[in-house]
Amino acid sequence: MPDLGSYAAEVTAAYIGSIVLLLAIVGLSWRRYARVRAALDEVEKNG
Amino acid sequence: MIALLKRDLRLALRAGGGFGLGLAFFLIVVVLVPFGVGPEREVLRPIAPGILWVGALLAALLSLDRIFALDFEDGSLALLATSPLPLEAAGLVKASAHWITTGLPLTLAAPFFGFLLLMQPEAYGYLLVSLLIGTPALSMIGTFGAALTVGLRRGGLLLSLLVLPLYVPTLIFGAEAVRRGAAGLDASGALILQAGITAGCFAILPFATAAVLRINLR
Amino acid sequence: MSMWEYANPRLFMSWTRSVLPWTFGLAGVCLVVGLVWGFFFTPDDFRQGSTVKIIYLHVPSALMAINAWIMMLVASLIWVVRRHHVSALAARAAAPVGVVMTLIALWTGAVWGQPMWGTWWAWDPRLTSFLILFLFYLGYIALWEAIEDPDTAADLTAILCIVGSIFAILSRYAVFFWNQGLHQGASLSLDAEKNVADVFYYPLLVCIAGFVLLFVALVLMRTRTEIRARRIKALQARGQHA
Numbered sequence: 001m002p003d004l005g006s007y008a009a010e011v012t013a014a015y016i017g018s019i020v021l022l023l024a025i026v027g028l029s030w031r032r033y034a035r036v037r038a039a040l041d042e043v044e045k046n047g
Numbered sequence: 048m049i050a051l052l053k054r055d056l057r058l059a060l061r062a063g064g065g066f067g068l069g070l071a072f073f074l075i076v077v078v079l080v081p082f083g084v085g086p087e088r089e090v091l092r093p094i095a096p097g098i099l100w101v102g103a104l105l106a107a108l109l110s111l112d113r114i115f116a117l118d119f120e121d122g123s124l125a126l127l128a129t130s131p132l133p134l135e136a137a138g139l140v141k142a143s144a145h146w147i148t149t150g151l152p153l154t155l156a157a158p159f160f161g162f163l164l165l166m167q168p169e170a171y172g173y174l175l176v177s178l179l180i181g182t183p184a185l186s187m188i189g190t191f192g193a194a195l196t197v198g199l200r201r202g203g204l205l206l207s208l209l210v211l212p213l214y215v216p217t218l219i220f221g222a223e224a225v226r227r228g229a230a231g232l233d234a235s236g237a238l239i240l241q242a243g244i245t246a247g248c249f250a251i252l253p254f255a256t257a258a259v260l261r262i263n264l265r
Numbered sequence: 266m267s268m269w270e271y272a273n274p275r276l277f278m279s280w281t282r283s284v285l286p287w288t289f290g291l292a293g294v295c296l297v298v299g300l301v302w303g304f305f306f307t308p309d310d311f312r313q314g315s316t317v318k319i320i321y322l323h324v325p326s327a328l329m330a331i332n333a334w335i336m337m338l339v340a341s342l343i344w345v346v347r348r349h350h351v352s353a354l355a356a357r358a359a360a361p362v363g364v365v366m367t368l369i370a371l372w373t374g375a376v377w378g379q380p381m382w383g384t385w386w387a388w389d390p391r392l393t394s395f396l397i398l399f400l401f402y403l404g405y406i407a408l409w410e411a412i413e414d415p416d417t418a419a420d421l422t423a424i425l426c427i428v429g430s431i432f433a434i435l436s437r438y439a440v441f442f443w444n445q446g447l448h449q450g451a452s453l454s455l456d457a458e459k460n461v462a463d464v465f466y467y468p469l470l471v472c473i474a475g476f477v478l479l480f481v482a483l484v485l486m487r488t489r490t491e492i493r494a495r496r497i498k499a500l501q502a503r504g505q506h507a
Contacts, residue, residue: 007316007380014376015304018322018369022296022479025365029483033490040493043500191428195408195421205404205411209425212400213432216439223443240442244435255428262420 048136051127055144058117069106069149070156076102077160088165095164096174096225102160103153103178104185104214110149111189112206114141115197115260124197128264138256139249142183142190150182166229173228177238181221184245188213191252194259216244274492277351281485288482295475302468310465319377321469325476326369330398333363333480337405338430341423351488353419354495356426357409358487362480364402371395390440397436401429415495 080098084090118124127137157178158171166174192210196202220241227234303321310317340356343349374392375385386392408425412418 007314010376010380011304011315011318014319014322014373015300017372017376018326021365021369021372025362025483026479029361029487029490033486036490036493036497040497043497195425196411198417199411202411205407208400208407209404212397212404212436213429215397216432216435219436219439219443237442240439247435251431252428255424259421259424262417262424265417 048132048140051132051137051140052144055141056147069110070152072109073102073106073153073156073160076105077163080164091165092167092229093226095161095166096170096229097222098164099157099160099166099174100178100181100218100222100225103157103182104218106153107145107149107182107185107189108207108210110145111193111210112196112203114145114190114193116193116202119197119263124260125264128260134257134260135253138190138194138253138260142187142253142256145190146183146186150178150186154178154182169231170225170229173225173234173238177221177224177234177241180238180242180245181217184217184241184248185214187245187248187252188217191256191259194256194263197260198263217241220244274351278489278492281489285482285485285489288478288485292475292478292482295471295478297475299468299471299473299475303465303472307464307468313381316377316380317465319373320465321472323370323373323377324469325473326366326373327395328473329476329480330363330366330370330395332477333359333366334398334401334430334433336484337363337426341426344419344423345427350419350495351492353423354491355484355488356423357419358491359480359484360402360406360409362483362487364399364406366476366480367395367399367402371399390437390443393440393443394433394437397440398433401433405429415498 077098080094081091084094115124118127128134154175157174161171161174189210192206192213195209196206199205220237224234224237224241227237300321303318307318309315337356337359340352340359344353344356371392374395378387379385405422405425408422409418412421
Protein backbone atom coordinates (compact mmCIF):
# COMPACT_ATOMS: atom_id res chain seq x y z
CA MET A 1 0.00 0.00 0.00
CA PRO A 2 1.22 3.49 -0.74
CA ASP A 3 1.27 6.01 2.07
CA LEU A 4 -2.05 7.81 1.79
CA GLY A 5 -1.53 10.09 4.74
CA SER A 6 -4.50 11.33 6.70
CA TYR A 7 -6.94 10.85 3.84
CA ALA A 8 -6.45 7.09 3.55
CA ALA A 9 -10.05 6.29 4.48
CA GLU A 10 -11.54 8.66 1.91
CA VAL A 11 -9.34 7.55 -0.95
CA THR A 12 -9.85 3.85 -0.33
CA ALA A 13 -13.58 4.36 0.12
CA ALA A 14 -13.77 6.15 -3.21
CA TYR A 15 -11.84 3.41 -4.98
CA ILE A 16 -13.69 0.52 -3.36
CA GLY A 17 -17.10 2.08 -3.87
CA SER A 18 -16.45 2.83 -7.52
CA ILE A 19 -14.97 -0.57 -8.26
CA VAL A 20 -17.91 -2.28 -6.58
CA LEU A 21 -20.32 -0.23 -8.70
CA LEU A 22 -18.39 -1.03 -11.89
CA LEU A 23 -18.27 -4.72 -11.06
CA ALA A 24 -21.99 -4.64 -10.25
CA ILE A 25 -22.96 -3.25 -13.65
CA VAL A 26 -20.61 -5.61 -15.44
CA GLY A 27 -21.85 -8.58 -13.42
CA LEU A 28 -25.52 -7.75 -13.86
CA SER A 29 -25.09 -7.17 -17.59
CA TRP A 30 -23.20 -10.41 -17.92
CA ARG A 31 -25.78 -12.41 -15.97
CA ARG A 32 -28.65 -11.11 -18.07
CA TYR A 33 -26.57 -11.71 -21.23
CA ALA A 34 -26.00 -15.35 -20.33
CA ARG A 35 -29.63 -15.88 -19.28
CA VAL A 36 -31.11 -14.38 -22.40
CA ARG A 37 -28.71 -16.32 -24.59
CA ALA A 38 -29.69 -19.57 -22.87
CA ALA A 39 -33.36 -18.71 -23.19
CA LEU A 40 -32.98 -17.95 -26.90
CA ASP A 41 -31.18 -21.23 -27.48
CA GLU A 42 -34.03 -22.98 -25.71
CA VAL A 43 -36.70 -21.25 -27.81
CA GLU A 44 -34.88 -21.87 -31.08
CA LYS A 45 -34.33 -25.54 -30.29
CA ASN A 46 -38.00 -26.10 -29.56
CA GLY A 47 -39.37 -23.80 -32.26
CA MET B 48 -60.58 24.75 -30.68
CA ILE B 49 -62.73 26.98 -28.53
CA ALA B 50 -65.37 24.28 -28.38
CA LEU B 51 -62.85 21.75 -27.18
CA LEU B 52 -61.60 24.17 -24.55
CA LYS B 53 -65.13 24.81 -23.35
CA ARG B 54 -65.87 21.10 -23.22
CA ASP B 55 -62.74 20.36 -21.22
CA LEU B 56 -63.44 23.15 -18.79
CA ARG B 57 -67.02 21.98 -18.34
CA LEU B 58 -65.88 18.44 -17.70
CA ALA B 59 -63.29 19.57 -15.17
CA LEU B 60 -65.86 21.69 -13.36
CA ARG B 61 -68.45 18.97 -13.30
CA ALA B 62 -66.03 16.35 -12.05
CA GLY B 63 -65.19 18.75 -9.25
CA GLY B 64 -61.73 17.35 -8.74
CA GLY B 65 -59.79 19.83 -10.86
CA PHE B 66 -60.37 23.13 -9.09
CA GLY B 67 -60.91 22.09 -5.51
CA LEU B 68 -58.45 19.28 -5.14
CA GLY B 69 -55.38 21.15 -6.34
CA LEU B 70 -56.16 24.16 -4.17
CA ALA B 71 -56.89 22.04 -1.13
CA PHE B 72 -53.65 20.18 -1.63
CA PHE B 73 -51.77 23.48 -1.95
CA LEU B 74 -53.36 24.69 1.29
CA ILE B 75 -52.42 21.49 3.10
CA VAL B 76 -48.80 21.75 2.00
CA VAL B 77 -48.67 25.34 3.20
CA VAL B 78 -50.26 24.43 6.53
CA LEU B 79 -48.01 21.45 7.10
CA VAL B 80 -44.75 23.33 6.57
CA PRO B 81 -44.92 25.39 9.80
CA PHE B 82 -45.61 22.18 11.70
CA GLY B 83 -42.47 20.77 10.19
CA VAL B 84 -40.07 23.69 10.60
CA GLY B 85 -41.60 25.64 13.47
CA PRO B 86 -43.75 28.79 13.57
CA GLU B 87 -40.98 31.41 13.99
CA ARG B 88 -41.04 34.32 11.62
CA GLU B 89 -37.28 34.15 11.02
CA VAL B 90 -37.58 30.56 9.85
CA LEU B 91 -40.72 30.85 7.76
CA ARG B 92 -40.07 34.14 6.04
CA PRO B 93 -36.98 33.16 4.01
CA ILE B 94 -38.39 29.82 2.88
CA ALA B 95 -41.89 31.08 2.04
CA PRO B 96 -41.21 31.73 -1.69
CA GLY B 97 -39.70 28.29 -2.14
CA ILE B 98 -42.50 26.53 -0.28
CA LEU B 99 -45.15 28.34 -2.28
CA TRP B 100 -43.45 27.45 -5.55
CA VAL B 101 -42.88 23.82 -4.65
CA GLY B 102 -46.44 23.57 -3.36
CA ALA B 103 -47.85 25.03 -6.57
CA LEU B 104 -45.73 22.65 -8.59
CA LEU B 105 -46.91 19.59 -6.68
CA ALA B 106 -50.51 20.74 -6.83
CA ALA B 107 -50.23 21.13 -10.59
CA LEU B 108 -48.74 17.65 -10.79
CA LEU B 109 -51.70 16.17 -8.96
CA SER B 110 -54.23 16.60 -11.72
CA LEU B 111 -51.97 15.85 -14.69
CA ASP B 112 -52.94 12.24 -15.24
CA ARG B 113 -56.56 13.30 -15.83
CA ILE B 114 -55.64 15.42 -18.84
CA PHE B 115 -55.81 12.58 -21.33
CA ALA B 116 -56.78 9.48 -19.34
CA LEU B 117 -60.57 9.79 -19.63
CA ASP B 118 -60.48 10.83 -23.27
CA PHE B 119 -58.20 7.92 -24.03
CA GLU B 120 -60.46 5.41 -22.31
CA ASP B 121 -63.74 6.44 -23.91
CA GLY B 122 -62.17 6.84 -27.33
CA SER B 123 -62.71 10.56 -27.77
CA LEU B 124 -58.95 11.01 -28.08
CA ALA B 125 -58.90 8.77 -31.16
CA LEU B 126 -61.81 10.83 -32.47
CA LEU B 127 -59.83 14.01 -31.88
CA ALA B 128 -56.94 12.55 -33.84
CA THR B 129 -59.13 12.03 -36.88
CA SER B 130 -60.86 15.41 -36.61
CA PRO B 131 -59.70 18.32 -38.77
CA LEU B 132 -58.19 19.94 -35.69
CA PRO B 133 -54.48 19.06 -35.66
CA LEU B 134 -53.33 17.14 -32.61
CA GLU B 135 -50.80 19.86 -31.88
CA ALA B 136 -53.66 22.29 -31.33
CA ALA B 137 -55.50 19.71 -29.25
CA GLY B 138 -52.46 19.39 -27.00
CA LEU B 139 -52.30 23.14 -26.66
CA VAL B 140 -55.97 23.30 -25.74
CA LYS B 141 -55.58 20.54 -23.19
CA ALA B 142 -52.68 22.38 -21.59
CA SER B 143 -54.69 25.60 -21.52
CA ALA B 144 -57.64 23.87 -19.92
CA HIS B 145 -55.34 22.39 -17.30
CA TRP B 146 -53.84 25.79 -16.64
CA ILE B 147 -57.23 27.48 -16.27
CA THR B 148 -58.42 24.82 -13.84
CA THR B 149 -55.25 24.54 -11.75
CA GLY B 150 -52.53 27.06 -12.61
CA LEU B 151 -54.76 30.13 -12.56
CA PRO B 152 -56.51 29.37 -9.24
CA LEU B 153 -53.16 28.49 -7.69
CA THR B 154 -51.69 31.77 -8.84
CA LEU B 155 -54.62 33.75 -7.48
CA ALA B 156 -54.61 31.89 -4.18
CA ALA B 157 -50.85 31.98 -3.63
CA PRO B 158 -50.71 35.52 -2.12
CA PHE B 159 -53.24 34.49 0.53
CA PHE B 160 -51.14 31.46 1.36
CA GLY B 161 -48.20 33.83 1.51
CA PHE B 162 -49.84 35.47 4.55
CA LEU B 163 -49.88 32.12 6.28
CA LEU B 164 -46.15 31.77 5.73
CA LEU B 165 -45.51 35.36 6.90
CA MET B 166 -43.95 36.25 3.58
CA GLN B 167 -42.09 39.53 3.06
CA PRO B 168 -44.66 42.14 1.93
CA GLU B 169 -42.49 43.23 -1.01
CA ALA B 170 -42.55 39.72 -2.44
CA TYR B 171 -46.29 39.43 -3.17
CA GLY B 172 -46.13 41.17 -6.51
CA TYR B 173 -43.21 39.05 -7.63
CA LEU B 174 -44.93 35.90 -6.45
CA LEU B 175 -48.04 36.71 -8.46
CA VAL B 176 -46.10 37.62 -11.59
CA SER B 177 -43.70 34.70 -11.47
CA LEU B 178 -46.52 32.20 -10.92
CA LEU B 179 -48.49 33.82 -13.71
CA ILE B 180 -45.53 33.41 -16.05
CA GLY B 181 -44.42 30.03 -14.76
CA THR B 182 -47.54 27.94 -14.26
CA PRO B 183 -48.43 27.81 -17.99
CA ALA B 184 -45.07 26.10 -18.53
CA LEU B 185 -45.93 23.63 -15.78
CA SER B 186 -49.20 22.81 -17.53
CA MET B 187 -47.58 22.44 -20.93
CA ILE B 188 -44.76 20.21 -19.66
CA GLY B 189 -47.31 18.23 -17.70
CA THR B 190 -49.45 17.74 -20.79
CA PHE B 191 -46.44 16.31 -22.57
CA GLY B 192 -45.79 13.95 -19.66
CA ALA B 193 -49.45 12.95 -19.53
CA ALA B 194 -49.36 12.17 -23.25
CA LEU B 195 -46.31 9.97 -22.71
CA THR B 196 -47.98 7.86 -20.05
CA VAL B 197 -51.53 7.88 -21.40
CA GLY B 198 -51.56 4.25 -22.51
CA LEU B 199 -50.29 2.92 -19.21
CA ARG B 200 -52.60 1.54 -16.61
CA ARG B 201 -50.71 2.82 -13.61
CA GLY B 202 -48.93 5.83 -15.04
CA GLY B 203 -49.38 8.16 -12.08
CA LEU B 204 -46.10 7.54 -10.32
CA LEU B 205 -44.16 7.25 -13.55
CA LEU B 206 -45.69 10.53 -14.67
CA SER B 207 -44.28 12.33 -11.63
CA LEU B 208 -40.87 10.79 -12.18
CA LEU B 209 -40.84 11.95 -15.80
CA VAL B 210 -42.28 15.40 -15.28
CA LEU B 211 -40.58 16.60 -12.10
CA PRO B 212 -37.04 16.81 -13.54
CA LEU B 213 -38.49 18.82 -16.43
CA TYR B 214 -39.91 21.30 -13.92
CA VAL B 215 -36.48 22.18 -12.56
CA PRO B 216 -35.71 25.28 -14.68
CA THR B 217 -39.16 26.78 -14.15
CA LEU B 218 -38.96 26.20 -10.42
CA ILE B 219 -35.47 27.66 -10.12
CA PHE B 220 -36.28 30.86 -11.96
CA GLY B 221 -39.68 31.23 -10.32
CA ALA B 222 -38.51 30.82 -6.76
CA GLU B 223 -35.40 32.88 -7.46
CA ALA B 224 -37.46 35.77 -8.78
CA VAL B 225 -39.61 35.82 -5.65
CA ARG B 226 -36.60 35.51 -3.37
CA ARG B 227 -34.84 38.38 -5.08
CA GLY B 228 -38.01 40.40 -4.93
CA ALA B 229 -38.31 39.72 -1.21
CA ALA B 230 -34.71 40.77 -0.67
CA GLY B 231 -35.31 44.00 -2.57
CA LEU B 232 -32.99 43.00 -5.42
CA ASP B 233 -33.66 43.26 -9.12
CA ALA B 234 -35.71 40.23 -10.14
CA SER B 235 -36.33 41.13 -13.76
CA GLY B 236 -33.55 38.84 -15.04
CA ALA B 237 -35.09 35.77 -13.46
CA LEU B 238 -38.55 36.74 -14.68
CA ILE B 239 -37.36 37.28 -18.23
CA LEU B 240 -35.56 33.94 -18.30
CA GLN B 241 -38.64 32.27 -16.90
CA ALA B 242 -40.80 33.87 -19.55
CA GLY B 243 -38.33 32.57 -22.12
CA ILE B 244 -38.66 29.04 -20.81
CA THR B 245 -42.44 29.26 -20.86
CA ALA B 246 -42.41 30.58 -24.42
CA GLY B 247 -40.00 27.84 -25.46
CA CYS B 248 -42.21 25.19 -23.89
CA PHE B 249 -45.20 26.42 -25.83
CA ALA B 250 -43.19 26.56 -29.03
CA ILE B 251 -41.81 23.02 -28.85
CA LEU B 252 -43.90 20.85 -26.59
CA PRO B 253 -47.22 20.91 -28.50
CA PHE B 254 -45.39 19.16 -31.35
CA ALA B 255 -43.76 16.65 -29.03
CA THR B 256 -47.13 16.07 -27.36
CA ALA B 257 -48.83 15.46 -30.67
CA ALA B 258 -46.08 13.09 -31.81
CA VAL B 259 -46.36 11.13 -28.59
CA LEU B 260 -50.15 10.97 -28.83
CA ARG B 261 -49.95 9.64 -32.39
CA ILE B 262 -47.59 6.93 -31.24
CA ASN B 263 -49.83 6.00 -28.34
CA LEU B 264 -52.92 5.89 -30.54
CA ARG B 265 -51.25 3.69 -33.15
CA MET C 266 -22.26 -1.08 -48.67
CA SER C 267 -23.13 1.92 -46.54
CA MET C 268 -22.30 2.28 -42.88
CA TRP C 269 -25.94 1.74 -41.99
CA GLU C 270 -25.56 -1.90 -42.95
CA TYR C 271 -23.65 -2.42 -39.72
CA ALA C 272 -26.86 -1.62 -37.89
CA ASN C 273 -28.67 -4.58 -39.40
CA PRO C 274 -29.37 -6.81 -36.36
CA ARG C 275 -27.88 -9.94 -37.92
CA LEU C 276 -24.73 -8.16 -39.03
CA PHE C 277 -24.53 -6.36 -35.71
CA MET C 278 -24.61 -9.67 -33.90
CA SER C 279 -21.86 -11.12 -36.06
CA TRP C 280 -19.39 -8.23 -35.87
CA THR C 281 -19.96 -7.57 -32.21
CA ARG C 282 -19.32 -11.23 -31.43
CA SER C 283 -15.70 -10.84 -32.50
CA VAL C 284 -15.26 -7.26 -31.30
CA LEU C 285 -16.81 -7.66 -27.86
CA PRO C 286 -14.07 -9.73 -26.13
CA TRP C 287 -11.41 -7.35 -27.44
CA THR C 288 -13.16 -4.25 -26.14
CA PHE C 289 -13.69 -5.88 -22.77
CA GLY C 290 -10.07 -7.03 -22.63
CA LEU C 291 -8.71 -3.64 -23.64
CA ALA C 292 -11.02 -1.87 -21.20
CA GLY C 293 -9.86 -4.14 -18.42
CA VAL C 294 -6.20 -3.59 -19.25
CA CYS C 295 -6.61 0.20 -19.42
CA LEU C 296 -8.59 0.34 -16.18
CA VAL C 297 -6.18 -1.87 -14.26
CA VAL C 298 -3.11 -0.06 -15.59
CA GLY C 299 -4.60 3.39 -15.13
CA LEU C 300 -6.02 2.81 -11.66
CA VAL C 301 -2.99 0.93 -10.34
CA TRP C 302 -0.72 3.61 -11.79
CA GLY C 303 -2.88 6.31 -10.30
CA PHE C 304 -3.35 4.66 -6.94
CA PHE C 305 0.17 3.39 -6.27
CA PHE C 306 2.60 5.36 -8.39
CA THR C 307 1.54 8.98 -8.45
CA PRO C 308 2.67 11.57 -5.94
CA ASP C 309 0.34 13.40 -3.60
CA ASP C 310 -0.74 16.87 -4.48
CA PHE C 311 0.77 19.50 -2.23
CA ARG C 312 -2.60 20.95 -1.32
CA GLN C 313 -5.00 18.05 -1.62
CA GLY C 314 -2.74 15.33 -0.26
CA SER C 315 -3.63 11.84 -1.37
CA THR C 316 -7.24 12.74 -2.19
CA VAL C 317 -5.98 13.87 -5.57
CA LYS C 318 -6.00 10.18 -6.51
CA ILE C 319 -9.78 10.22 -6.59
CA ILE C 320 -9.51 12.19 -9.83
CA TYR C 321 -8.75 8.96 -11.71
CA LEU C 322 -12.26 7.77 -10.97
CA HIS C 323 -14.13 11.02 -10.72
CA VAL C 324 -13.23 12.71 -13.99
CA PRO C 325 -13.65 9.69 -16.29
CA SER C 326 -16.97 8.64 -14.74
CA ALA C 327 -18.34 12.17 -14.89
CA LEU C 328 -17.24 12.41 -18.50
CA MET C 329 -18.94 9.14 -19.37
CA ALA C 330 -22.09 10.00 -17.47
CA ILE C 331 -22.59 12.94 -19.82
CA ASN C 332 -21.34 11.14 -22.91
CA ALA C 333 -23.68 8.23 -22.25
CA TRP C 334 -26.62 10.62 -22.36
CA ILE C 335 -25.31 12.20 -25.55
CA MET C 336 -24.92 8.76 -27.08
CA MET C 337 -28.50 7.96 -26.10
CA LEU C 338 -29.64 11.20 -27.68
CA VAL C 339 -27.82 10.39 -30.94
CA ALA C 340 -29.17 6.84 -30.94
CA SER C 341 -32.69 8.15 -30.29
CA LEU C 342 -32.39 10.61 -33.16
CA ILE C 343 -31.19 7.83 -35.47
CA TRP C 344 -34.12 5.71 -34.40
CA VAL C 345 -36.60 8.51 -35.00
CA VAL C 346 -35.17 9.43 -38.39
CA ARG C 347 -34.01 6.11 -39.85
CA ARG C 348 -35.84 3.58 -37.69
CA HIS C 349 -32.93 1.26 -37.05
CA HIS C 350 -34.02 -1.12 -34.34
CA VAL C 351 -30.48 -1.66 -33.11
CA SER C 352 -30.19 2.06 -32.49
CA ALA C 353 -33.22 2.13 -30.22
CA LEU C 354 -32.00 -0.91 -28.34
CA ALA C 355 -28.53 0.58 -27.95
CA ALA C 356 -30.05 3.68 -26.36
CA ARG C 357 -31.91 1.44 -23.96
CA ALA C 358 -28.75 -0.54 -23.24
CA ALA C 359 -26.73 2.58 -22.47
CA ALA C 360 -29.05 4.05 -19.85
CA PRO C 361 -28.21 1.79 -16.87
CA VAL C 362 -24.50 2.18 -17.65
CA GLY C 363 -25.00 5.94 -17.57
CA VAL C 364 -26.72 5.63 -14.21
CA VAL C 365 -23.74 3.76 -12.78
CA MET C 366 -21.33 6.37 -14.15
CA THR C 367 -23.40 9.14 -12.59
CA LEU C 368 -23.44 7.32 -9.27
CA ILE C 369 -19.67 6.85 -9.34
CA ALA C 370 -19.14 10.51 -10.12
CA LEU C 371 -21.46 11.56 -7.29
CA TRP C 372 -19.97 9.09 -4.82
CA THR C 373 -16.33 9.93 -5.50
CA GLY C 374 -17.21 13.61 -5.51
CA ALA C 375 -18.88 13.33 -2.11
CA VAL C 376 -15.97 11.39 -0.64
CA TRP C 377 -13.54 13.95 -2.02
CA GLY C 378 -15.65 16.88 -0.90
CA GLN C 379 -15.79 15.77 2.72
CA PRO C 380 -12.11 16.44 3.53
CA MET C 381 -11.59 19.20 0.93
CA TRP C 382 -14.69 21.36 1.19
CA GLY C 383 -15.68 20.06 4.63
CA THR C 384 -19.00 18.77 3.34
CA TRP C 385 -20.33 15.68 1.60
CA TRP C 386 -22.70 17.62 -0.47
CA ALA C 387 -23.07 21.20 -1.56
CA TRP C 388 -25.79 22.63 -3.78
CA ASP C 389 -23.16 23.57 -6.26
CA PRO C 390 -24.17 23.92 -9.93
CA ARG C 391 -22.11 20.99 -11.15
CA LEU C 392 -23.21 18.68 -8.37
CA THR C 393 -26.81 19.70 -8.76
CA SER C 394 -26.69 19.20 -12.51
CA PHE C 395 -25.47 15.67 -11.97
CA LEU C 396 -28.25 14.94 -9.55
CA ILE C 397 -30.75 16.20 -12.12
CA LEU C 398 -29.06 14.10 -14.80
CA PHE C 399 -29.48 11.11 -12.50
CA LEU C 400 -33.21 11.82 -12.25
CA PHE C 401 -33.44 12.04 -16.04
CA TYR C 402 -31.81 8.64 -16.36
CA LEU C 403 -34.24 7.16 -13.85
CA GLY C 404 -37.27 8.54 -15.68
CA TYR C 405 -35.95 7.29 -19.01
CA ILE C 406 -35.36 3.77 -17.71
CA ALA C 407 -38.69 3.70 -15.92
CA LEU C 408 -40.51 4.63 -19.13
CA TRP C 409 -38.76 1.82 -21.03
CA GLU C 410 -39.73 -0.66 -18.35
CA ALA C 411 -43.33 0.48 -18.20
CA ILE C 412 -44.35 0.07 -21.83
CA GLU C 413 -45.25 -3.33 -23.15
CA ASP C 414 -44.97 -2.89 -26.92
CA PRO C 415 -41.28 -2.58 -27.92
CA ASP C 416 -41.76 -0.19 -30.86
CA THR C 417 -44.03 2.12 -28.90
CA ALA C 418 -41.54 2.08 -26.04
CA ALA C 419 -38.68 2.91 -28.41
CA ASP C 420 -40.63 5.81 -29.94
CA LEU C 421 -41.76 7.29 -26.66
CA THR C 422 -38.41 7.00 -24.94
CA ALA C 423 -36.68 8.53 -27.96
CA ILE C 424 -38.94 11.58 -27.76
CA LEU C 425 -38.48 11.75 -24.01
CA CYS C 426 -34.71 11.63 -24.53
CA ILE C 427 -34.80 14.47 -27.05
CA VAL C 428 -37.08 16.68 -24.96
CA GLY C 429 -35.18 15.70 -21.83
CA SER C 430 -31.91 16.78 -23.41
CA ILE C 431 -33.28 20.24 -24.04
CA PHE C 432 -34.44 20.51 -20.47
CA ALA C 433 -31.21 19.07 -19.12
CA ILE C 434 -29.27 21.84 -20.84
CA LEU C 435 -31.76 24.43 -19.60
CA SER C 436 -31.45 23.06 -16.07
CA ARG C 437 -27.70 23.26 -16.27
CA TYR C 438 -27.75 26.96 -17.04
CA ALA C 439 -30.58 27.51 -14.60
CA VAL C 440 -28.59 26.08 -11.70
CA PHE C 441 -25.65 28.30 -12.61
CA PHE C 442 -27.98 31.22 -12.32
CA TRP C 443 -29.30 29.89 -9.03
CA ASN C 444 -26.10 29.34 -7.12
CA GLN C 445 -22.45 30.05 -7.66
CA GLY C 446 -20.34 27.03 -7.06
CA LEU C 447 -17.46 25.61 -5.15
CA HIS C 448 -16.46 23.24 -7.90
CA GLN C 449 -13.21 23.92 -9.70
CA GLY C 450 -13.18 24.51 -13.45
CA ALA C 451 -12.64 21.82 -16.03
CA SER C 452 -9.76 19.51 -15.23
CA LEU C 453 -9.21 18.75 -18.87
CA SER C 454 -9.66 20.71 -22.03
CA LEU C 455 -8.13 20.55 -25.45
CA ASP C 456 -6.57 23.99 -25.30
CA ALA C 457 -4.31 22.95 -22.45
CA GLU C 458 -3.41 25.97 -20.37
CA LYS C 459 -4.85 25.23 -17.00
CA ASN C 460 -4.83 21.43 -17.13
CA VAL C 461 -3.61 19.22 -14.36
CA ALA C 462 0.11 18.53 -14.15
CA ASP C 463 1.70 15.81 -16.29
CA VAL C 464 2.24 13.36 -13.44
CA PHE C 465 -1.50 13.20 -12.96
CA TYR C 466 -2.33 13.72 -16.62
CA TYR C 467 -1.07 10.49 -18.21
CA PRO C 468 -2.62 7.99 -15.79
CA LEU C 469 -5.80 10.04 -16.05
CA LEU C 470 -5.79 9.64 -19.83
CA VAL C 471 -5.38 5.88 -19.46
CA CYS C 472 -8.28 5.78 -17.02
CA ILE C 473 -10.47 7.80 -19.37
CA ALA C 474 -9.64 5.39 -22.18
CA GLY C 475 -10.53 2.53 -19.86
CA PHE C 476 -13.88 4.04 -18.94
CA VAL C 477 -14.72 4.78 -22.58
CA LEU C 478 -13.83 1.26 -23.65
CA LEU C 479 -15.74 -0.26 -20.76
CA PHE C 480 -18.77 1.82 -21.69
CA VAL C 481 -18.54 0.69 -25.32
CA ALA C 482 -18.12 -2.93 -24.30
CA LEU C 483 -21.05 -2.81 -21.88
CA VAL C 484 -23.31 -1.12 -24.39
CA LEU C 485 -22.42 -3.67 -27.08
CA MET C 486 -23.04 -6.54 -24.71
CA ARG C 487 -26.31 -5.15 -23.42
CA THR C 488 -27.46 -4.38 -26.96
CA ARG C 489 -26.78 -7.99 -27.92
CA THR C 490 -28.86 -9.04 -24.94
CA GLU C 491 -31.71 -6.77 -26.02
CA ILE C 492 -31.61 -8.08 -29.59
CA ARG C 493 -31.81 -11.63 -28.35
CA ALA C 494 -34.61 -10.78 -25.95
CA ARG C 495 -36.47 -9.21 -28.87
CA ARG C 496 -35.97 -12.34 -30.92
CA ILE C 497 -37.30 -14.54 -28.13
CA LYS C 498 -40.40 -12.36 -27.96
CA ALA C 499 -40.89 -12.52 -31.71
CA LEU C 500 -40.45 -16.30 -31.79
CA GLN C 501 -42.85 -16.79 -28.93
CA ALA C 502 -45.42 -14.54 -30.55
CA ARG C 503 -45.13 -16.55 -33.75
CA GLY C 504 -45.45 -19.78 -31.78
CA GLN C 505 -48.65 -18.60 -30.21
CA HIS C 506 -50.21 -17.66 -33.53
CA ALA C 507 -49.34 -20.92 -35.23
